[in-house]
Amino acid sequence: MEKRVAGLVWLREGVITDASSLINLLIDNKKQVIMLTNDTTTTRVDHERKLAQHRFSPIITKDVIVTPGLILAEYLRNSGGYHGKKVYLIASEGVEDELKSNGIEYFGQGPDVLGAQGKEAVVFNTDMAVKREEVCAVVVGFDKHFCYKKMMKAANYLHDPSCL
Incomplete structure (x- = not known):
């Protein structure tokens, strides 16, 4: 044994x-x-x-x-839902590095400020630079730039049932 x-x-x-x-x-x-x-x-x-x-x-x-990033990259590569779509990443450098080194496209790193329009505009008119159907997963880890706007974007992407 x-x-x-x-x-x-x-x-x-x-x-x-x-x-x-x-x-x-x-x-x-x-x-x-x-x-x-x-x-x-x-x-x-x-x-x-x-x-x-x-x-x-x-x-x-x-x-x-x-690391968690390595496991995540492996999972995304082997899951049926990835296939060239993008990951909305709310996480730190360790996860970002693994996605990058595994050729997985991601976006969302760094600050994402509300701007002058305020919270109500974000709730009802979230700036979705990447369309829902182009996103396969939302990944959340420790992010020193985590904010309300990122949370609302994540919720909007997750509204698509095929998004992990």
Whole structure:
């Protein structure tokens, strides 16, 4: 029977004491190590750099780091609804990077200000630069530019039953 080990290697405050020693020991003993994270704000390359800075084995590259963005890109590529449509992305760089590197078209990054028309105009006359039928999915993660207008656009895109 195959045995698996799971655990944390760092917390917000920093690396857990001796975490790199344990991971390196597993690698030295020919164990397969896969790093999983729920962090959507940074890329797999960023995670690779962070691990290297904390003396984790150089064998741990972006190829063995699994992020929410990577899983999302894989899902979209394999789902029947994508096929060249666009993703309305309300998320951080980590997700954006995975979509870009997998050739998935997206839009919605950065600030999206209300302007002079106010909230009522956004509710009833949302500026939809990309038509509903061109959008296959709305993806929401941490976005420092999240706002009411983005939420209304997402709701409008999701009004299409085929939009994920």
